[in-house]
Amino acid sequence: MAKRFDGSQQALDLNNIRVDPDLVSQNIEVTLNRRNSMLAVIKIIEENIPELICLNLSNNRLYRLDDLADIVNKVPNLKILNLSHNELKTERELDKLKGLKLVELSLEGNPLSGHYKNQADYVSAVRERFPKLLKLDGHVLPPPIGFDLEVAPATLPPCKASYFCSEEIKNIILCFLQQYYSIYDSGDRQPLLDAYHDGAAFSLSIPFTLQNPTTIDLSSLGEYQKDCRNIRRMKDDPTTRFRLIKHTRLNVVAFLNELPKTQHDIASLIVDVNTYTATLLAFTVSGVFKETDGKSRDSFRAFSRVFIAVPAGNAGLCIVNDELFVRNATTEEIRRAFVAPAPTPSSSPVPTLSAPQQEMLAAFSLMSGMNLEWSQKCLQDNDWDFDRAAQIFTGLKVHQWFTRINEEFIYKT
Amino acid sequence: MQTRKSNPITKRRKQFGSQFLRTQIFGWRSVKCTFSSMASTVDFRTLVDQSCRYSDEFVNIYYDCIDKRRRNLTRLYLDKATLVWNGNAVTGRDALSEFFESLPSSEFQVQSLDCQPVHEQATQGQTTLLVVTAGSVKFDGNKQRYFNQNFLLTAQASPNSDQPVWKIASDCFRFQDWAN
Numbered sequence: 001m002a003k004r005f006d007g008s009q010q011a012l013d014l015n016n017i018r019v020d021p022d023l024v025s026q027n028i029e030v031t032l033n034r035r036n037s038m039l040a041v042i043k044i045i046e047e048n049i050p051e052l053i054c055l056n057l058s059n060n061r062l063y064r065l066d067d068l069a070d071i072v073n074k075v076p077n078l079k080i081l082n083l084s085h086n087e088l089k090t091e092r093e094l095d096k097l098k099g100l101k102l103v104e105l106s107l108e109g110n111p112l113s114g115h116y117k118n119q120a121d122y123v124s125a126v127r128e129r130f131p132k133l134l135k136l137d138g139h140v141l142p143p144p145i146g147f148d149l150e151v152a153p154a155t156l157p158p159c160k161a162s163y164f165c166s167e168e169i170k171n172i173i174l175c176f177l178q179q180y181y182s183i184y185d186s187g188d189r190q191p192l193l194d195a196y197h198d199g200a201a202f203s204l205s206i207p208f209t210l211q212n213p214t215t216i217d218l219s220s221l222g223e224y225q226k227d228c229r230n231i232r233r234m235k236d237d238p239t240t241r242f243r244l245i246k247h248t249r250l251n252v253v254a255f256l257n258e259l260p261k262t263q264h265d266i267a268s269l270i271v272d273v274n275t276y277t278a279t280l281l282a283f284t285v286s287g288v289f290k291e292t293d294g295k296s297r298d299s300f301r302a303f304s305r306v307f308i309a310v311p312a313g314n315a316g317l318c319i320v321n322d323e324l325f326v327r328n329a330t331t332e333e334i335r336r337a338f339v340a341p342a343p344t345p346s347s348s349p350v351p352t353l354s355a356p357q358q359e360m361l362a363a364f365s366l367m368s369g370m371n372l373e374w375s376q377k378c379l380q381d382n383d384w385d386f387d388r389a390a391q392i393f394t395g396l397k398v399h400q401w402f403t404r405i406n407e408e409f410i411y412k413t
Numbered sequence: 414m415q416t417r418k419s420n421p422i423t424k425r426r427k428q429f430g431s432q433f434l435r436t437q438i439f440g441w442r443s444v445k446c447t448f449s450s451m452a453s454t455v456d457f458r459t460l461v462d463q464s465c466r467y468s469d470e471f472v473n474i475y476y477d478c479i480d481k482r483r484r485n486l487t488r489l490y491l492d493k494a495t496l497v498w499n500g501n502a503v504t505g506r507d508a509l510s511e512f513f514e515s516l517p518s519s520e521f522q523v524q525s526l527d528c529q530p531v532h533e534q535a536t537q538g539q540t541t542l543l544v545v546t547a548g549s550v551k552f553d554g555n556k557q558r559y560f561n562q563n564f565l566l567t568a569q570a571s572p573n574s575d576q577p578v579w580k581i582a583s584d585c586f587r588f589q590d591w592a593n
Contacts, residue, residue: 156516208547280531
C-alpha cells in the first residue's frame with residue numbers, strides 16, 4: 001500500500017484496489033466491500049498513518065459504510081473522502097460516518113445521487129451529516145455559517161479540606177471535638193449530658209436509597225433506619241416527624257447512647273465553619289467511623305454532622321442543635337481511614353517524657369478526663385504549661401472569643 | 414487517709430480547684446440560662462411543624478433556582494451570608510454572585526431532607542431554621558456526584574413585602590467524595 005500513499009498530502013489512494021496488480025500477483029484479495037478487508041485496511045491506516053487527511057475509496061463496489069464507521073475514531077483528521085463510483089444506495093449510509101469533519105466529499109456515481117430532485121436538497125442532506133463541508137462532487141459550496149458558541153470547559157472550583165475561619169475558632173472547635181468524641185467513642189455516652197443545652201434538639205438521616213430495608217446485611221444501616229428523619233417522606237405524618245426529633249438534653253443523650261458503639265477516625269475529621277455570631281457557632285463535621293459492636297461490627301460508616309452551639313457562661317460550648325447524617329463509607333474512604341496509628345496525635349515517635357512531664361500528664365488526664373494520648377497532645381500544644389492547657393479546657397478561651405466578636409455578628413437588622 | 418467514699422467530683426475539686434472540673438468543658442449544668450428553653454409564645458411542636466413546612470418549600474425553591482434560574486440565586490441569601498463550598502469560603506452577595514456564575518449548569522436531585530428549629534438562645538430570638546439536605550448533583554461537564562448540604566435560614570423583614578421572608582444566612586456544601 002505504501003506506493004499508494006502520498007506523504008506530502010497525507011493522502012491514501014485505494015481506488016479500485018481490488019484489481020491492483022501488485023496485490024493480485026501476490027494473490028492478496030482486498031475486496032473493500034467485504035468487512036474483513038475493510039477492517040484490515042482501517043487497521044493498517046490506524047497503525048501506520050493515523051494522521052491521514054485524504055482517502056480515496058472510489059470504485060470499490062461499496063454498498064454500505066458500516067465497516068468504515070470506525071474510521072471516525074481512528075482517523076479523526078480525515079477531511080477529504082472520495083466515495084465516488086460505488087454502490088451506495090441511500091444517503092443514510094452517511095450517518096455511519098457522522099463525526100468525521102469532512103471538508104470535501106465525492107459521491108458521484110453512486111445510486112444515491114440520483115435520488116434528489118434538485119441540487120439544494122442533495123447538498124442539504126449531505127451537509128446535515130457533515131456541516132463543515134465545502135466541496136461536494138467537485139463543486140465548491142458556499143461556506144456554512146456557524147455560531148460562536150465555543151464555551152470554556154466546565155471546571156469546578158478545586159475541593160479543599162477544612163475551613164476554620166480563624167486559628168482561634170480552629171482551636172476551640174478541635175478542642176471541643178477531641179473531648180466530644182473521646183466520650184462518644186468511650187462506650188458510655190452519658191457524660192455528654194454536659195455538652196448539651198437543656199432545650200437541645202437532635203435528629204438523624206441516612207441516604208434515601210437505604211431507607212427501604214430490603215436486605216439485612218452489614219451495609220444496611222439497619223440500626224439507623226428506624227430513626228431516620230426524612231421529612232419529604234413524612235409529609236402526611238406530622239406525628240412521626242415530631243417524634244423523630246429528640247428534644248431536651250436527656251432525650252438526646254439517651255438516644256445517642258442507643259446508637260451503635262463507635263470509633264471515630266479523629267485525624268480525618270473535616271470541619272467547615274458555617275457561621276458565627278455573638279451567640280452562636282455553627283460548624284459541620286464530616287469523617288469516617290467504625291462500628292465496634294452489634295450486628296454491624298466492623299462496618300465503616302461516613303458521616304456529616306452539623307453542630308450549632310452557644311457559649312455556656314464562661315465555660316465552653318453548649319450544643320443546641322445537632323443533626324447527623326450517616327452513610328456507608330466508600331472503599332476509598334475505608335482505605336484512607338485510620339491510616340495514621342490511631343489515636344496518637346503526633347506523627348513522630350512519642351518522645352520519652354521527663355518525670356515532671358509524666359506527672360503533669362497524669363494529672364492533666366485525670367483532671368480533663370481525656371486519655372493519655374490526647375492529654376499529651378494538649379499539653380504539648382501548650383508547651384507543657386499546665387495552666388494554659390487547662391485554660392483552653394475550661395473554656396475561658398471560648399468566652400473571650402465570643403465576647404470579642406460581639407461587634408461583628410451578622411444578625412444586624 | 415479517707416476511708417469513706419467521696420464523691421468523685423468533690424475529690425477532684427479538692428485536688429485541682431473548681432475551675433478544672435471536667436463538666437465545665439461543656440457547660441456547667443447549673444449555669445443559669447436566662448432564656449427559657451422554649452420560645453416564649455410558641456411551643457416546640459409548633460416550631461417543628463413550621464420548620465418542616467418552610468424547609469420543604471425552601472428546598473423546592475432553592476434547587477429549582479440553582480438549576481434553572483441561577484442568576485436569581487443570590488437573592489435568596491443575606492447580604493453578608495457565607496457559603497462554604499467544598500472548603501472554599503465565599504462571603505457577601507457580590508462574591509456569591511461571581512461564584513455561582515462560575516459554576517457550570519447543574520442538575521440537582523435532593524433525596525433526603527431534615528430540619529430543626531434553631532434554639533432561640535443561639536439566635537437572640539430571630540427565628541432561624543436548620544435545613545439539611547443530601548442527594549446527587551450533575552454539573553455540566555462533570556460526572557454525577559453525591560453531596561451533603563446544610564443551610565441556616567433566618568426570617569428577615571423584607572422591603573418588597575409586608576411579610577418577613579426567609580434568607581440564607583449560611584450555606585455549607587460538600588461532595589461526599591470531595592477528596593477524590
